[in-house]
Amino acid sequence: MLIGVPKEMQPGENRVSLIPADVKKLIGLGAKVLIEKDLGHNANFADDEYLVAGAEIADARDEILKNADIILRLRKPPITEVGLMKPNSLHISYLDPYNENDLTEEFRQHRITALSMEMIPRTTRAQKMDALSSQASLAGYVTVLLAAEKLPRILPMMMTPAGTLKPANVFIIGVGVAGLQAIATAKRLGARVTAFDPRSETAEQVHSLGAKFLDIDLGDTAQTKDGYAVELTPAQLDIQKQTQKEQIAKSDIVITTAQVFGRRPPVLITKEMLAGMRNGSVIVDMAAETGGNVEGSTAGKTVEIDGVSIIGDGNWANYVACDASQMYSSNLFSLIEEFWDKEQNKFKLDLTDDILHSCVITHQGEIVNERIKNLNK
Amino acid sequence: MLIGVPKEMQPGENRVSLIPADVKKLIGLGAKVLIEKDLGHNANFADDEYLVAGAEIADARDEILKNADIILRLRKPPITEVGLMKPNSLHISYLDPYNENDLTEEFRQHRITALSMEMIPRTTRAQKMDALSSQASLAGYVTVLLAAEKLPRILPMMMTPAGTLKPANVFIIGVGVAGLQAIATAKRLGARVTAFDPRSETAEQVHSLGAKFLDIDLGDTAQTKDGYAVELTPAQLDIQKQTQKEQIAKSDIVITTAQVFGRRPPVLITKEMLAGMRNGSVIVDMAAETGGNVEGSTAGKTVEIDGVSIIGDGNWANYVACDASQMYSSNLFSLIEEFWDKEQNKFKLDLTDDILHSCVITHQGEIVNERIKNLNK
Amino acid sequence: MDNTLLINLCYVAAAVLFIFGLKELGSPATARRGNLLSSVGMLIAVFVTLFDKNILDFKWILLGIIIGSLIGVFAARAVAMTAMPEMVALLNGSGGLASLLVGFAAIFLDVNTTFTYITIILSILIGGITFSGSFIAWGKLSERISGKPVLFGGQQILNLILVLAIIAAGVMFTLQPENLFYIYIVIGLSLLLGIMVVIPIGGADMPVVISLLNSYSGLAACAAGFAINNIILIVAGALVGASGIILTNIMCKAMNRSLSNVLFSGFGSVKQIAGTAVGEVKPISPEDAYYVLESASNVLIVPGYGLAVAQAQHVVKELQELLEKNGAEVFYAVHPVAGRMPGHMNVLLAEADVSYDLLLEMEQANPRMETFDVAMVIGANDVVNPDSRDNETSPIYGMPIINVDYARTVFVLKRSMASGFAGIENPLFFKPNTRMLFGDAKESIGSVVREFGN
Amino acid sequence: MDNTLLINLCYVAAAVLFIFGLKELGSPATARRGNLLSSVGMLIAVFVTLFDKNILDFKWILLGIIIGSLIGVFAARAVAMTAMPEMVALLNGSGGLASLLVGFAAIFLDVNTTFTYITIILSILIGGITFSGSFIAWGKLSERISGKPVLFGGQQILNLILVLAIIAAGVMFTLQPENLFYIYIVIGLSLLLGIMVVIPIGGADMPVVISLLNSYSGLAACAAGFAINNIILIVAGALVGASGIILTNIMCKAMNRSLSNVLFSGFGSVKQIAGTAVGEVKPISPEDAYYVLESASNVLIVPGYGLAVAQAQHVVKELQELLEKNGAEVFYAVHPVAGRMPGHMNVLLAEADVSYDLLLEMEQANPRMETFDVAMVIGANDVVNPDSRDNETSPIYGMPIINVDYARTVFVLKRSMASGFAGIENPLFFKPNTRMLFGDAKESIGSVVREFGN
């Protein structure tokens, strides 16, 4: 079976979907690997490392798309490239299926089996393939670094002959994978960390990292079986905003990671809350790309409002492209290995398996994923 | 006594020499404080905070220079401004007296008493006025943040379902105030930290931060009574370089803080050592401004050589201008308070005191500081 | 009279020396001096006894002492360090035999009341058990007899019958002391009983058995003391008897067994019980956990989300250092999904400054699991759940886990029997080699750490 | 005979109950039950005694018991919780008096040997001291007498003379028992001696004194036991006497004093000695340090470079938590130049996750220094050097320091008498209220922490 890995097209994307170490493992399984030239360059993996690992380097990008039985990518493909692919081949990457209806449709028409990494379930068993988690946790680390560097103060406390520098207050909204990692990193740097999340069980998780949890009584909040939050009612959102206000005002750094899977992220910080913050304070809006938790945040750049810098870069994991690639690549390998059929040396696509069942979007010209199908109605 | 504080002229300098809190304290001593408009703007201190603290705001910059009995600055003054100052007034700031002969001469001619913050002795008693230390320790913190952000990997170890990310190796050369702070910060972020310094007692200090000390036998190395290192012999330098080579090669981040007070900093990392490093590795050359510990580092910017980024920004403390200002300002206040004569409400300039003796450069038309005087011969 | 007074005062002195001796034997720093002290006490006791007015003839005594000493010295010199326990068993046996003989001889001493007769029988009984029991123990240890437990039906009943028979014979004897027949029966049966109680025990447990028999030999001496009405025997015997029990108890704990379980549950058969004990949860106290850890030489710590919740990282680090100082090797096995975020455990362990070199990945830890005396599971649950290895029907079947259940002993530190994130039962808690150390992890480990004090 | 046997067996039971009672009184969990047990023991002992064949007439006994009980019950109910120690002193005194009387009465009992006479005198002597001593202690505690030590020249000599006189009188009495004159002298002098030994002691030390006298009253009872040849008195008395000594010892340690120093050095005068003891370094063991900390309610921790070198931050955090659990308030005072880089201590304390709210700046700590029972200086030196405050000639004169020497007790944890960064001597180490806990800070604190165990 031929596994093909084309370069990422998105400008500024340094991550790579497959690293040499995993190439080796795939070949160990009995697959052949064909990669595009300079595949890992931006993530500091040289072509000859791939060659040593046993991959072949294609002369042209099309060659990969045409011949590969499995295409591995990180970002969703340019819609134009779907047509070039071999029918009934398997395409694995982020697909953002909730929003990319055309792309899904394209896959369906060309009878490509499209597997969406976002849709990997959050079960204990599937964790090793869970790219959202792996990338999110790196993202959490990055956001803190960016904020700390932007802040005109230091995070830790310092009692010095030149007076005492108080520890910086960091407030983290949304305690998912990214949020937790952000808490851990900020704590490491010696900041006073407070966090909030509507999912009640997160309180314990926050304490388990030595941080404070901001108690807000929202009445009952639900969570999907995958551990995702369910959207809050407008009423609940208001309560939350009001209560957070004061905490935000006294924070030097606020990091918002609030996401509601498949929905537009909630707006949690309004212009006037910004006004309440000290000059020089920093906000990181992890949700900026998908709409933003902060009023006025701009995807892809850092803006300053009322003396408060709002970082909305997005694609956070890309800052640590090397590690991010390693983890994503490892996620892909685990996925393939899990369903690899040693005898026939091929990927066994068993849609009854609960993992594949929830992450395969299109198959043999059908949209097989329930959620997405209902979406398009 | 009138204390005047003009704005810093250097572009990009955000720090300020006096913050409102200390204005208040100075007035408490019985002094009057006159500041320039927007003095603290870049460090996020508003004019009215100064007014509340009791300062007056001058209409024109010259007004301050003309009338003040004491001028407080951070950076050395433009040589042109020395003439504008009131004769026999006291000017306190960094002066870099070892290199700025003309400036010193100018001070002498206009009978200005020039006090150099660099020359504050490193005695336990003088520590609260020691701006080099206060700024250096912030610098140490900043360098690590910059390096960490530049590195395409994360610093801490992470054992995750997507494989284990090894902790980054950080090597810190020169364990002074800045070096120690850098060690602490890197350690906090979970990196594997190794350090080296020719002053033997630093080994214990390194261990006291939980980091490893790279043992290099250089024979005997001296240290001045102020705790500054004495320059190494060329032979010793060679040994050091050879031994460090391997450590540098396996490091993801190298931070060099090697300084020899009053001398050009030693070059410790050569081009070919750079070649030995992994792609994507990061070097921070804290000494870049004064000549650099790293071959090819450029003062004021980040360059990439052989896939290794070399950060030479300089003026590190400026990244955390707010805290840096607070500390510098507190250093100045401690200095003034120490020699303030409550009865006569004036700064008592007693050159027999060992602190003033070593930090006052010119007085009443004389170069009173031995070291500097001999320099000019 | 005066003479006896003097002798007895010396006995007091001897007793004091024994007391100090025993106390000091208990702690490494003073142990050697303690042994010396008690030997001096012994010397005094023996020496002054020679002035006893009842002693008319010394040649036999001298003969006996010389022979005994020669054998003793030779044995002590000759024996290899590794064979020490056997040696102790033998010596203990001879002590028991001596008590038996003394008791026997006491019959022929002048005055004898019912009371003394009873004590005589006791000394013979206990002495006999000690002798034959120790002898078997010696055999098993030195592999002259198979170390395997010898088990057959009705063993317990047989022992019971033996005991009853001995009692009967004893009563008969007290009724007609002049008839030695019964005494011989008592002797014979005692020896038999000694054998019977020891054979069903596996060689591994012999040290405990010896320690117990040692305590018995003390009691035997004590009984003999009553028989010949000699205080020092009573005191010294009682001291050894009591302290022996305590020591036995401690040794059991170090082997993660209970004394009662050794004393009554037909010894060796414990293993079967344990083997069949699936479904039974066995809690353990921090103190008992200490005894096991103190005697372990390879310890694996498996942290989980609970460690984080309890914020126990610092005290865990301290435990690690104590164990290392105590000569043990300690490693941490970190499961990739332990905790609630990737690298959760790393954050905590780094905070406690646990060296990276001590962290094993699951793949490194599992192959060497058998080599660990103790695996401490601290607030982990799903990641050590054997079901995901053995039970196809389990929702987490297929997730690789850390196979702590293959370690010799497993401690699981958690607050209750509650399940973890995956919300599923964990059969690990019911394994025979698992002990549950209930309570907040930080508290529990803190108490264990404090057990290491003095 | 049979009767006595029964009685005595009951006595054995009583003794056992006393033993358990004392043991359980020692730990919070069981204390109350312990007290109950021993009271049951007492009941048994008293009750069976009434069957003693020597007792011919009960009315006086009943009278006595009733009166005594009434007073006892009333006293126990009436007394305010705060006045407990006084109450104990009084009760103890009456116990001593009782022993005195029993000893006295024993003179008129039938058989008396020299041995019994000696014991009689002992019981009178100790009983007397206990009685009058306790009475004075009560007075001082309830401030009916000034709590100030009453000191005058030749005090020790006078006491010596008293003792000799008592001995003399005692000897005379044994020679001519029929002459009660001497016994009266013994009684009188004993009472006087009791007063003499207590008046020179400050009110603050009274608890220790009472505990000591309590141990004495045990010995008195013991002596009385010998006098009237009654075993339970001997056993119970000896138990109380011995355990009392230990308790006294522990209480001294908690006050950072030595028993011998309380027993012999003419009590109160300790203070003078201490006062003049500048220039003398007083080391302290982790165990003793534990006793002081265990009874402290305000503790200040002053970290320095040594803490960093020892990497003791984690175990310090644990100590903090133990102290807090024990009801104490703990703060950290961080000197701006502590360590070797700005914020050095913050890095470490943050690593150990010490809450920022517990960190006091020098300016906050100094004003309230007197309120701290213990200031623990952990590897700090220059930053707590009083010379920079008091000694113009010192090179670091003028640097503000943390005035630990104003705290009640100062522990300095360091490995040697070596100086710090500034390389100058530190007079703090020689202050009377300073104790040096030598050794690596991590080790030392670790041992202290472990003392908190069991």
Next chain:
Amino acid sequence: MEAVLLIFILMLAIFLGFELINKVPSSLHTPLMSGSNAISGITLVGALISAGEGNNTFTIVLGTLAVIFATMNVVGGYLVTDRMLAMFRKKTGGAK
């Protein structure tokens, strides 16, 4: 002989007394003190015997006085101790 046995008993009792008390939390110092003090009231047994000896008035007086004081010591001692422990239990509930 009997004297010797008594000495033995004395010796053992003293050692036992020493061993019984190890580490006592400061909060228990006073209760323990008064608890053991109550035990030392055992001298009451002696008092009873002397008071009961009907033959000699003087001893009877002495004895009765002894009984009074000893009883005070015993009864008062146990009650006081119990009171202290009772409120101690309440006060530092969980604390070890």
Next chain:
Amino acid sequence: MEAVLLIFILMLAIFLGFELINKVPSSLHTPLMSGSNAISGITLVGALISAGEGNNTFTIVLGTLAVIFATMNVVGGYLVTDRMLAMFRKKTGGAK
């Protein structure tokens, strides 16, 4: 009377025995065992008495045998213990 005293002694001795041993590091288990085992050789004293009683040959035989075994126990016990402790000292030097 004497019997009672003996019982008292027995009781006290047993309690003392219990109290004497608290926490013994596993490395000391065997030495402590054989050390106290040596003490239990005290039965030698009894053996001496019976062996010394010249009147009855049988008791003499029994006694002498008893002496032999008891002496073995005592002498061997103390020496063995000492040997173990000696090398123990060497082996785990600093270890607590």
